[in-house]
Structures are given as structure tokens and as C-alpha cells.
Amino acid sequence: MGVLTIGEFSRLTHLSVRTLRRYHEAALLEPAVVDEITGYRYYGVDQIPTAQVIHRLRELDVPLSDVQRILRTPDPGVRAALVADHLQRLEDELDRTRAAVVSLRRLLRPDPAPIDVELRAQPARTVAAVEAVVRGRDVATWYAGAMAELEAAVGAAATGPPGGCYDNALFEQERGHALVYLPTAAPPRTGRVHPATLPAAELAVTTHVGEHDGIEVTYGALGTWVVENAMSVAGPVREVYVVGPRDTSDPAAWRTEIGWPVFRVT
Amino acid sequence: MGVLTIGEFSRLTHLSVRTLRRYHEAALLEPAVVDEITGYRYYGVDQIPTAQVIHRLRELDVPLSDVQRILRTPDPGVRAALVADHLQRLEDELDRTRAAVVSLRRLLRPDPAPIDVELRAQPARTVAAVEAVVRGRDVATWYAGAMAELEAAVGAAATGPPGGCYDNALFEQERGHALVYLPTAAPPRTGRVHPATLPAAELAVTTHVGEHDGIEVTYGALGTWVVENAMSVAGPVREVYVVGPRDTSDPAAWRTEIGWPVFRVT
DNA sequence: CGTGGACTCTCCCCCTGGGAGAGGGTCCAG
DNA sequence: CTGGACCCTCTCCCAGGGGGAGAGTCCACG
Numbered sequence: 001m002g003v004l005t006i007g008e009f010s011r012l013t014h015l016s017v018r019t020l021r022r023y024h025e026a027a028l029l030e031p032a033v034v035d036e037i038t039g040y041r042y043y044g045v046d047q048i049p050t051a052q053v054i055h056r057l058r059e060l061d062v063p064l065s066d067v068q069r070i071l072r073t074p075d076p077g078v079r080a081a082l083v084a085d086h087l088q089r090l091e092d093e094l095d096r097t098r099a100a101v102v103s104l105r106r107l108l109r110p111d112p113a114p115i116d117v118e119l120r121a122q123p124a125r126t127v128a129a130v131e132a133v134v135r136g137r138d139v140a141t142w143y144a145g146a147m148a149e150l151e152a153a154v155g156a157a158a159t160g161p162p163g164g165c166y167d168n169a170l171f172e173q174e175r176g177h178a179l180v181y182l183p184t185a186a187p188p189r190t191g192r193v194h195p196a197t198l199p200a201a202e203l204a205v206t207t208h209v210g211e212h213d214g215i216e217v218t219y220g221a222l223g224t225w226v227v228e229n230a231m232s233v234a235g236p237v238r239e240v241y242v243v244g245p246r247d248t249s250d251p252a253a254w255r256t257e258i259g260w261p262v263f264r265v266t
Numbered sequence: 267m268g269v270l271t272i273g274e275f276s277r278l279t280h281l282s283v284r285t286l287r288r289y290h291e292a293a294l295l296e297p298a299v300v301d302e303i304t305g306y307r308y309y310g311v312d313q314i315p316t317a318q319v320i321h322r323l324r325e326l327d328v329p330l331s332d333v334q335r336i337l338r339t340p341d342p343g344v345r346a347a348l349v350a351d352h353l354q355r356l357e358d359e360l361d362r363t364r365a366a367v368v369s370l371r372r373l374l375r376p377d378p379a380p381i382d383v384e385l386r387a388q389p390a391r392t393v394a395a396v397e398a399v400v401r402g403r404d405v406a407t408w409y410a411g412a413m414a415e416l417e418a419a420v421g422a423a424a425t426g427p428p429g430g431c432y433d434n435a436l437f438e439q440e441r442g443h444a445l446v447y448l449p450t451a452a453p454p455r456t457g458r459v460h461p462a463t464l465p466a467a468e469l470a471v472t473t474h475v476g477e478h479d480g481i482e483v484t485y486g487a488l489g490t491w492v493v494e495n496a497m498s499v500a501g502p503v504r505e506v507y508v509v510g511p512r513d514t515s516d517p518a519a520w521r522t523e524i525g526w527p528v529f530r531v532t
Numbered sequence: 533c534g535t536g537g538a539c540t541c542t543c544c545c546c547c548t549g550g551g552a553g554a555g556g557g558t559c560c561a562g
Numbered sequence: 563c564t565g566g567a568c569c570c571t572c573t574c575c576c577a578g579g580g581g582g583a584g585a586g587t588c589c590a591c592g
Contacts, residue, residue: 013489016551017568053373059362063549087367090363104322104323233277284580
């Protein structure tokens with residue numbers, strides 16, 4: 001009583017037979033009984049809710065390994081936290097999707113506005129910085145925390161707008177080095193905040209106006225300018241948030257300087 | 267002049283070298299020049315915007331084949347339509363994600379309310395129907411169109427609430443047969459609307475209250491009931507929208523009868 | 533003019549989460 | 563007892579990459 005063949009269980013849970021077998025193999029959802037001789041899988045009615053939870057989590061693109069972790073967590077509170085993590089991940093993904101849509105619309109607009117590029121010999125400078133190696137898609141989250149810590153440590157002693165320095169790999173969704181800073185006369189050393197020296201460099205600088213969604217378009221235009229002026233790019237890109245969220249809540253008024261280290265090609 | 271190695275192009279477009287090679291292989295983004303002897307790929311500055319468009323589209327999970335189709339479309343209007351299609355797909359996906367989140371929350375709630383199940387011998391009946399073989403994830407869209415056509419053809423002559431009959435495969439994201447109907451005395455035959463006979467069946471019936479997000483939980487509970495009452499399920503599931511969007515705009519007041527064809531297990 | 537290091541090439545295997553089908557064994561109702 | 567539905571395992575395929583091996587190329591510096 002209450003024992004189901006894989007086909008019956010499939011009909012009741014709306015998971016395909018194939019998928020159920022895969023979940024068995026992955027030790028995600030083990031049949032209540034497996035006939036030793038025939039290999040037939042038999043499921044119990046009490047496994048239906050579990051199967052449904054798996055189904056929903058998979059619909060949210062939670063990897064099987066994480067589904068397993070969630071299912072194996074007995075404490076409902078901890079389990080809820082794990083689920084919440086994934087919901088947060090979905091939120092972040094949604095933000096990225098929105099940004100990509102904005103960027104795409106801008107890219108498909110027929111006439112890109114020409115950009116002003118300035119070549120600037122940037123001397124080395126010492127600033128209060130927070131740096132880390134992060135994954136590309138975690139940059140936004142990391143940035144928020146790091147900048148909050150910087151503001152707390154430096155605050156009004158800042159002698160200019162904040163900025164950052166980002167490895168190229170970060171833009172390719174890989175891991176890379178990221179650094180955010182606030183310029184100040186005497187950089188403190190508290191928590192993750194420490195003094196750091198931005199090396200001197202020759203920068204091709206342009207200004208991106210507006211929110212950061214779609215900033216890639218400006219990057220592309222800057223890259224084109226660099227190449228057409230017989231130069232090549234090197235090193236991590238630098239951004240300076242001349243006017244940013246700390247200055248105004250109107251994203252349309254934001255001004256971001258993008259500085260790409262360049263060197264002249266012979 | 268303006269010719270870039272794959273590494274330079276990678277830095278300028280934020281696409282990894284690997285990915286660029288893959289795109290070449292897929293004839294998505296061919297280098298301007300390929301050295302016949304060394305195989306080295308060289309890109310032109312003018313390819314940066316194209317690379318960026320590809321990058322954004324991929325961020326939106328547009329398959330490479332569709333990206334190719336979009337890029338090969340010369341007419342900007344048609345191209346915009348193709349892109350709009352994918353944005354629509356993203357919207358639909360978002361709806362499904364939302365539904366899964368609601369369902370998941372309900373599943374993780376500790377105490378599932380017990381459900382009332384009624385065993386009903388449903389005689390055969392002839393109704394005005396629209397049917398098709400559709401993909402599981404297109405059901406919602408298909409349903410909207412089909413029901414609109416039914417309303418237009420039958421309208422006030424309906425003798426009861428609308429309903430549907432759905433293959434199991436539809437719930438597994440595969441293709442399956444779907445049928446929606448409005449009961450009426452003399453079913454017309456116009457457009458996709460035609461008379462159809464719902465075969466007699468013994469149904470295990472329960473009522474789901476509220477919006478359809480999370481209806482899976484009710485399905486699970488019904489399935490458990492069926493098995494615990496020594497029966498098995500068969501054939502496509504039937505839904506009757508006793509109170510639905512055509513009756514009230516308040517989803518919390520919706521009532522959906524779920525009827526699962528069952529047969530007694532010896 | 534050499535040479536070393538950075539860059540690039542191709543080839544192959546790995547990952548996830550499935551789908552498709554072959555070839556053969558099992559269950560059960562008529 | 564037999565046919566048809568069901569179930570088993572097995573191998574191969576897909577997208578869209580990641581990772582690394584082993585070898586060839588480019589170029590600036592000494």
C-alpha cells in the first residue's frame with residue numbers, strides 16, 4: 001500500500017521518468033525500495049512532497065548539488081536561509097538581465113553619439129582602498145559592502161570622488177582582482193580598509209553619463225578610439241565615480257570617468 | 267591599422283579568448299583576417315560593436331543560433347522584432363519563476379492544510395473545445411488565445427464554467443495534448459472551435475482556491491490521497507475553472523476543480 | 533641577430549541537466 | 563500463456579562553455 005512504480009510516481013509528481021532515474025543516481029531522491037533482482041524502483045507516497053520541492057527548486061535553476069544540500073538540512077530555519085540565498089541570487093540575476101536589456105537597446109540604436117576622449121598622464125597616488133579577488137557576477141554586491149566600509153573609515157576626510165580598478169577577467173564572469181578606493185590625505189588601516197598605491201599610468205579617459213546599465217557601450221566606443229589612435233590597452237581598467245549615488249539619487253545625473261591604461265604602438 | 271589580435275580584442279570587448287574562438291567556429295563572429303599559415307585570428311575595430319551585441323544577447327540567454335539569426339538580419343525593424351521576441355520570452359520566464367517561488371513557499375510551509383477529495387463518476391459530455399499539441403511552457407500563452415476564441419464563439423451560450431484537459435507531458439515541459447472547452451448546448455464549429463466529447467471517467471476531484479501559482483501543491487496532495495485510497499491515476503488531468511478570471515479579478519477568490527481520472531487497484 | 537617570455541594555435545576531456553533511442557527483462561490482465 | 567505496457571541499463575547527443583597539454587609564433591630587448 002502506498003508504493004508506486006516509477007511511472008505512477010512520475011504522473012503524480014510531474015517529473016519525467018528519466019529525471020527521476022537521474023535523481024536516484026544523483027542520490028537526490030532515492031526510491032523507498034529498489035528490487036535487488038529486477039532493479040525496479042518503487043517510491044512511497046510520502047516522497048511526493050519532496051519530489052515537488054525538488055521540482056520547484058529546479059525550476060528556479062538551483063543546481064542539483066544545492067538542492068541536495070537544502071533537502072539534507074533538517075533545521076527548517078537553516079533550510080529557509082539556504083532557499084533565501086537562492087532567491088537573492090535570482091534577484092541579482094534579474095538585475096543583470098535588466099542591465100543587459102538597457103545595454104542592448106543602446107547598442108541597437110542606429111547612431112551612437114561620438115565620445116570625447118582625453119589622454120591623461122596619471123601620476124601614482126596613494127589612497128584608502130579595499131581590494132579582493134571576486135567573481136565577476138559578485139562584483140556589485142562586493143562593491144556595495146566595500147564602499148560602505150570605506151565611507152565609514154574615511155567619510156568626510158575624502159579629498160575627491162571614489163573610484164575603482166577592475167581586472168579584465170571580471171567582465172568575463174570569471175574571478176579577478178578588484179579594488180575600490182576613496183582618496184584621502186592619510187589613508188587609515190581599519191578592517192579591510194588599507195592604504196594602497198595606484199601606479200602611474202597613461203590613461204585614455206572618457207566620461208559615461210547616466211546609470212551604469214549600458215556602460216559597456218561607452219567601453220566599446222573608448223576601445224575603438226584607442227585602437228584608431230594607434231594605441232593598445234593594458235592593465236586593469238579604472239573608473240572614477242565623479243558624480244555617483246553618494247552625490248545624487250538621480251542616476252541620469254551620474255558621471256563616471258572610465259580610464260583605460262594605454263600604450264603607444266610603434 | 268585597426269587590426270587586433272584575439273587577446274587585444276578580448277580585452278576591448280570583455281569576451282574571453284576562448285569564447286571568441288568558439289564564436290569563430292560557430293560562424294557567429296568571424297575574424298576580419300585569419301593568417302592562412304599560422305592560423306592566427308585578427309579582428310577589426312569595426313567588429314567591436316558586433317561583439318558587444320553578441321555579449322548582451324548571450325547575457326539574456328539567447329541561444330547562439332538565434333544570435334546568429336539576429337545578426338544576419340539586415341532590416342533593423344525585423345531585427346528589433348526578433349529581439350523583442352526574446353524579451354517576451356524573458357518576461358514569460360519571469361512569470362514562471364514567480365510561480366515557482368510562490369509554490370515553493372507554500373511547499374515549505376510546515377503544516378499543509380488537509381484537502382477534501384470527492385470521488386465522482388463523470389459521464390461523457392460534449393462541449394465546444396479548442397485543442398492542440400503544444401509545448402509545456404507555451405501552455406499559458408496558448409490557453410489565453412484559445413479561451414478568447416471560445417468566448418467569442420460561445421459567449422453567453424455557455425452552460426457552465428470553462429475547463430481544460432491536459433496531458434501529463436505538459437507538466438514536464440515537454441510537448442503534449444491540451445484541450446480547453448466551454449460547455450454549451452449546441453457546440454459551434456468556427457475557427458479552431460469545434461465540438462468535442464470528453465469521455466466518461468471516474469475522477470478524484472478537489473478544489474484549489476486562489477491563484478494558479480502553487481497549484482502543484484494541491485496536485486501533490488490529491489495524488490497522495492489517490493494512492494492512499496488504493497487507486498491509481500490515468501489519463502490526462504482535467505481542470506474546471508469554477509470561479510476564474512472571467513468571473514472576478516480577485517485571484518484569491520478563484521476556485522479551480524482538479525479532477526484526476528483514477529481507477530481502483532485490485 | 534638571438535633568445536626568452538608572452539601570446540596563440542589545435543585537440544581533447546570535463547561540467548550540468550537533461551533528451552533520444554536501442555536492446556532486453558518484467559508484470560499482469562484477459 | 564501471451565501480448566502489451568512497463569521498466570531496466572547502456573550509449574550517444576545537445577548547449578555553452580572551462581581547463582589544460584603540447585606545440586608553434588611574435589616581438590622587444592640585449
